[in-house]
Amino acid sequence: MRRVFIDGLLADEIKISGTDGHHIMHVLRAKIGQKLVVVDSSQTIAEAEIIAFANGEITLKCLKQMNANTEAPIEVVLAQCLPKADKMDFIAQKAVELGVSSIVPVISTNCVVKYDAAKQIARRTKWQKIADEAAKQCGRTIQPVVEPIVRLKEVLENLDSDIVAFICYEGRADVPIRDFLRHNTARRFFVLIGPEGGFTPEEVELCLKNGVRTVTMGPRILRSETASLVAVSLVMYENGDLGGRSL
Numbered sequence: 001m002r003r004v005f006i007d008g009l010l011a012d013e014i015k016i017s018g019t020d021g022h023h024i025m026h027v028l029r030a031k032i033g034q035k036l037v038v039v040d041s042s043q044t045i046a047e048a049e050i051i052a053f054a055n056g057e058i059t060l061k062c063l064k065q066m067n068a069n070t071e072a073p074i075e076v077v078l079a080q081c082l083p084k085a086d087k088m089d090f091i092a093q094k095a096v097e098l099g100v101s102s103i104v105p106v107i108s109t110n111c112v113v114k115y116d117a118a119k120q121i122a123r124r125t126k127w128q129k130i131a132d133e134a135a136k137q138c139g140r141t142i143q144p145v146v147e148p149i150v151r152l153k154e155v156l157e158n159l160d161s162d163i164v165a166f167i168c169y170e171g172r173a174d175v176p177i178r179d180f181l182r183h184n185t186a187r188r189f190f191v192l193i194g195p196e197g198g199f200t201p202e203e204v205e206l207c208l209k210n211g212v213r214t215v216t217m218g219p220r221i222l223r224s225e226t227a228s229l230v231a232v233s234l235v236m237y238e239n240g241d242l243g244g245r246s247l
Helices: 018-027 089-099 119-139 152-157 177-182 200-209 226-236
Strands: 004-007 013-016 033-040 045-054 055-067 075-081 102-107 164-168 187-193 213-216
Touching: 004 013, 004 018, 004 119, 013 018, 018 055, 033 055, 033 177, 075 200, 075 226, 089 102, 089 226, 152 200, 164 177, 164 200, 177 213, 177 226, 187 200, 187 226, 200 213
Parallel strands: 004 033, 075 102, 075 187, 164 187, 164 213
Antiparallel strands: 013 055, 033 045, 045 055
16 A cells, blocks of 8 residues: 655544645546555554545545554664765665665765755755655655765764764774674664765774774675665664564
8 A cells, every 4th residue: 555654643534735645646546445554743554545635635534553663673874975976866765665764965075976055955855755755665654864965074073972883994994794783782873884985094083083983894895875775784684673683
C-alpha cells in the first residue's frame, strides 16, 4: 500500500492535500475505496481508506492502527562531503532506505562542486524530495531530514557529546570498523565520509581534535558513494538492524 506522512496526529478522518494529494490523485490515479498507510507525527501507523475527493483534497477514513514500526534501534547521521555530479541523489535515496535518521551535506577542501546560496537551497530541496520518496517506498515511520549544506569545521564544532563520530580514512586508521563498532554500545552514530579527493591531513587532524575517530574498511579504496553506504550498512548490521547480530 502507498504510504503517506501527515503533520499532526491520526484522527477518524484525515485530509490529504498539497503535493501528496496531487500525486495520489493524478499520478497514482487512486480510486474511492483504495487503502493507504498513514504515518502521523508521533510515528503512529494506520491503515486508511479513501472515501472522498473534493477541491484537490483527499479524505481518508482511519480503519485500524498497525504495529509496523520499521525504524532501526539506533540513530545514524550520515555526513557526506559533497560528491560530483548527481551522486548525492543516489546517496540520499539509498541512505534513507538503509535507515539513517538524517543526512548532512558537507563542504570540505577537496569538494569539486561549488554551489552558490540559491543553488544550495535548490539542491537541498531536491535531496529532501528524494529522501521523502525513499522513506515512503521502503516503509519508514519517520521522514529523515536533509540538513542545510554546511562547512566541515562547523559540523565538527557542533557535534553532540553523546554521539559516536568516525571517519573512514585510508591514510590513518585507529582500528578496523568492525572492531570499533563491536566495542561501542552507543545508540547514536555520526558517520563522516569524504569527497572523491578525500580529506586533507589538516582536516583529519581537525576531526581528531573534535573527538572523531578514524577507522578502516579494508585494503581497497572505495568511491565516496560506495564508502558512505557500506559504512552505514555496517553500523546498522552491528547494532541489530539489517538482519544483524542481536544485542
